[in-house]
Amino acid sequence: MITGKYLKGLREKAGISQTELARLADISQAHIAKIETEKVNPRLSTVNTLLSILQKAKKETLCKEVMSKKMIPIKPEDSAKKAITLMRSFDISQLPVMEKGTVIGAVTETTILRNMGKNPDHVKVKEIMDPPFPIVSEEDAISVLPDLLGLRQAVLVCRKGKITGIITKFNLLDRG
Secondary structure, eight states: OOOHHHHHHHHHHHTOOHHHHHHHHTSOHHHHHHHHTTSSOOOHHHHHHHHHHHHHHOOOOBHHHHOBSOOOOBOTTSBHHHHHHHHHHHTOSEEEEEETTEEEEEEEHHHHHHTTTSOTTTOBHHHHOBOOOOEEETTSBGGGHHHHHHHSSEEEEEETTEEEEEEEHHHHHTTO
16 A cells, blocks of 8 residues: 555655655645645645656665675785685675786686696686676666676676775675
8 A cells, every 4th residue: 555654755765855856746746745644635647747757866876885895806826725715704705816006807706616636836816717796887787797697606896997895795785
Protein backbone atom coordinates (compact mmCIF):
# COMPACT_ATOMS: atom_id res chain seq x y z
CA MET A 1 0.00 0.00 0.00
CA ILE A 2 1.29 3.44 -0.91
CA THR A 3 1.14 5.75 2.08
CA GLY A 4 2.19 9.34 2.65
CA LYS A 5 5.13 8.08 4.68
CA TYR A 6 6.17 5.83 1.81
CA LEU A 7 6.05 8.76 -0.61
CA LYS A 8 8.06 10.88 1.82
CA GLY A 9 10.71 8.15 2.00
CA LEU A 10 10.93 7.99 -1.79
CA ARG A 11 11.20 11.77 -1.98
CA GLU A 12 13.96 11.91 0.61
CA LYS A 13 15.84 9.05 -1.02
CA ALA A 14 15.68 10.90 -4.33
CA GLY A 15 17.04 14.02 -2.64
CA ILE A 16 14.11 16.21 -3.67
CA SER A 17 12.54 18.87 -1.44
CA GLN A 18 8.81 19.12 -0.97
CA THR A 19 8.91 22.43 -2.86
CA GLU A 20 10.67 20.87 -5.86
CA LEU A 21 8.32 17.88 -5.92
CA ALA A 22 5.33 20.23 -5.74
CA ARG A 23 6.68 22.27 -8.66
CA LEU A 24 7.26 19.15 -10.76
CA ALA A 25 3.80 17.77 -9.93
CA ASP A 26 2.11 21.15 -10.41
CA ILE A 27 0.54 21.10 -6.94
CA SER A 28 1.25 23.14 -3.80
CA GLN A 29 4.03 22.36 -1.34
CA ALA A 30 1.40 22.46 1.42
CA HIS A 31 -0.49 19.68 -0.34
CA ILE A 32 2.70 17.57 -0.50
CA ALA A 33 3.19 18.15 3.24
CA LYS A 34 -0.39 17.09 3.98
CA ILE A 35 0.01 13.95 1.83
CA GLU A 36 3.27 13.02 3.59
CA THR A 37 1.79 13.53 7.07
CA GLU A 38 -1.31 11.65 5.91
CA LYS A 39 -3.65 14.51 6.74
CA VAL A 40 -5.23 14.20 3.29
CA ASN A 41 -6.02 11.23 1.10
CA PRO A 42 -4.77 12.17 -2.38
CA ARG A 43 -6.47 11.23 -5.60
CA LEU A 44 -5.05 8.25 -7.46
CA SER A 45 -3.94 10.50 -10.31
CA THR A 46 -1.93 12.63 -7.85
CA VAL A 47 -0.28 9.53 -6.35
CA ASN A 48 0.58 8.24 -9.84
CA THR A 49 2.06 11.61 -10.80
CA LEU A 50 4.17 11.72 -7.63
CA LEU A 51 5.37 8.14 -8.10
CA SER A 52 6.30 8.82 -11.71
CA ILE A 53 8.32 11.90 -10.76
CA LEU A 54 10.05 10.15 -7.87
CA GLN A 55 10.98 7.10 -9.96
CA LYS A 56 12.61 9.33 -12.58
CA ALA A 57 14.41 11.39 -9.93
CA LYS A 58 15.72 8.43 -7.95
CA LYS A 59 19.45 8.88 -7.62
CA GLU A 60 21.46 5.91 -8.70
CA THR A 61 24.53 5.09 -6.64
CA LEU A 62 27.77 5.83 -8.45
CA CYS A 63 30.89 3.68 -8.55
CA LYS A 64 32.87 6.34 -6.68
CA GLU A 65 30.46 5.95 -3.75
CA VAL A 66 31.19 2.24 -3.25
CA MET A 67 34.81 1.94 -4.35
CA SER A 68 37.64 1.35 -1.97
CA LYS A 69 40.33 4.00 -2.35
CA LYS A 70 42.76 1.69 -0.57
CA MET A 71 43.97 -0.22 -3.60
CA ILE A 72 47.17 -2.22 -3.25
CA PRO A 73 48.98 -2.62 -6.60
CA ILE A 74 51.93 -4.84 -7.36
CA LYS A 75 54.68 -4.45 -9.98
CA PRO A 76 55.27 -6.99 -12.76
CA GLU A 77 58.87 -7.51 -11.60
CA ASP A 78 57.80 -8.38 -8.03
CA SER A 79 57.82 -12.01 -6.97
CA ALA A 80 54.72 -14.14 -6.60
CA LYS A 81 55.79 -14.49 -2.95
CA LYS A 82 55.37 -10.72 -2.51
CA ALA A 83 51.87 -10.96 -4.03
CA ILE A 84 50.95 -13.66 -1.51
CA THR A 85 52.41 -11.60 1.35
CA LEU A 86 50.47 -8.49 0.30
CA MET A 87 47.21 -10.43 0.01
CA ARG A 88 47.68 -11.90 3.47
CA SER A 89 48.82 -8.61 5.07
CA PHE A 90 45.91 -6.57 3.72
CA ASP A 91 43.35 -9.41 3.82
CA ILE A 92 42.54 -9.03 0.12
CA SER A 93 42.14 -11.55 -2.66
CA GLN A 94 43.30 -9.59 -5.69
CA LEU A 95 45.99 -7.17 -6.77
CA PRO A 96 46.14 -5.05 -9.91
CA VAL A 97 49.51 -5.26 -11.63
CA MET A 98 50.70 -1.75 -12.45
CA GLU A 99 53.71 -0.38 -14.26
CA LYS A 100 54.34 3.39 -14.33
CA GLY A 101 50.71 4.14 -13.44
CA THR A 102 49.28 1.84 -16.11
CA VAL A 103 47.34 -1.32 -15.31
CA ILE A 104 48.87 -4.23 -17.21
CA GLY A 105 47.45 -7.27 -15.42
CA ALA A 106 45.97 -8.78 -12.28
CA VAL A 107 46.88 -11.37 -9.68
CA THR A 108 44.16 -13.11 -7.71
CA GLU A 109 43.97 -15.99 -5.27
CA THR A 110 42.96 -18.12 -8.25
CA THR A 111 46.09 -17.00 -10.11
CA ILE A 112 48.22 -18.11 -7.17
CA LEU A 113 46.41 -21.44 -6.82
CA ARG A 114 46.81 -22.14 -10.55
CA ASN A 115 50.57 -21.69 -10.15
CA MET A 116 51.06 -23.63 -6.90
CA GLY A 117 53.61 -25.96 -8.49
CA LYS A 118 56.00 -23.06 -9.09
CA ASN A 119 58.32 -21.67 -6.43
CA PRO A 120 56.79 -18.27 -5.52
CA ASP A 121 60.22 -16.92 -4.52
CA HIS A 122 61.53 -17.37 -8.07
CA VAL A 123 58.45 -16.58 -10.15
CA LYS A 124 57.77 -13.00 -11.18
CA VAL A 125 54.27 -11.59 -11.20
CA LYS A 126 54.52 -10.87 -14.93
CA GLU A 127 54.99 -14.62 -15.56
CA ILE A 128 51.72 -15.62 -13.89
CA MET A 129 49.46 -12.56 -14.06
CA ASP A 130 46.01 -12.61 -15.62
CA PRO A 131 44.58 -9.93 -17.93
CA PRO A 132 43.77 -6.59 -16.24
CA PHE A 133 40.53 -6.06 -14.36
CA PRO A 134 37.80 -4.13 -16.20
CA ILE A 135 37.86 -0.36 -15.66
CA VAL A 136 34.82 1.85 -15.09
CA SER A 137 34.46 5.58 -14.50
CA GLU A 138 33.82 7.02 -11.04
CA GLU A 139 30.61 8.49 -12.51
CA ASP A 140 29.25 5.17 -13.81
CA ALA A 141 26.22 3.81 -11.99
CA ILE A 142 26.79 0.67 -9.93
CA SER A 143 24.25 -1.10 -12.13
CA VAL A 144 27.16 -1.84 -14.52
CA LEU A 145 29.01 -3.82 -11.84
CA PRO A 146 27.12 -7.12 -11.38
CA ASP A 147 27.85 -8.36 -14.91
CA LEU A 148 31.52 -7.33 -14.68
CA LEU A 149 31.97 -8.86 -11.23
CA GLY A 150 30.32 -12.03 -12.49
CA LEU A 151 33.26 -12.41 -14.84
CA ARG A 152 36.16 -11.00 -12.78
CA GLN A 153 37.00 -10.65 -9.09
CA ALA A 154 37.36 -6.88 -9.18
CA VAL A 155 36.69 -3.76 -11.20
CA LEU A 156 39.02 -0.78 -11.19
CA VAL A 157 37.65 2.75 -11.04
CA CYS A 158 39.17 5.72 -12.84
CA ARG A 159 38.81 9.49 -13.15
CA LYS A 160 40.30 11.22 -16.17
CA GLY A 161 42.27 8.09 -17.07
CA LYS A 162 43.85 7.71 -13.63
CA ILE A 163 42.99 4.72 -11.42
CA THR A 164 41.37 6.00 -8.21
CA GLY A 165 39.98 2.86 -6.59
CA ILE A 166 38.83 -0.73 -6.77
CA ILE A 167 35.45 -2.41 -6.36
CA THR A 168 35.04 -6.04 -5.36
CA LYS A 169 31.97 -8.18 -4.74
CA PHE A 170 32.48 -7.44 -1.05
CA ASN A 171 32.06 -3.69 -1.67
CA LEU A 172 28.64 -4.32 -3.19
CA LEU A 173 27.59 -6.85 -0.56
CA ASP A 174 28.72 -4.44 2.16
CA ARG A 175 26.02 -1.98 1.00
CA GLY A 176 23.22 -4.32 2.08
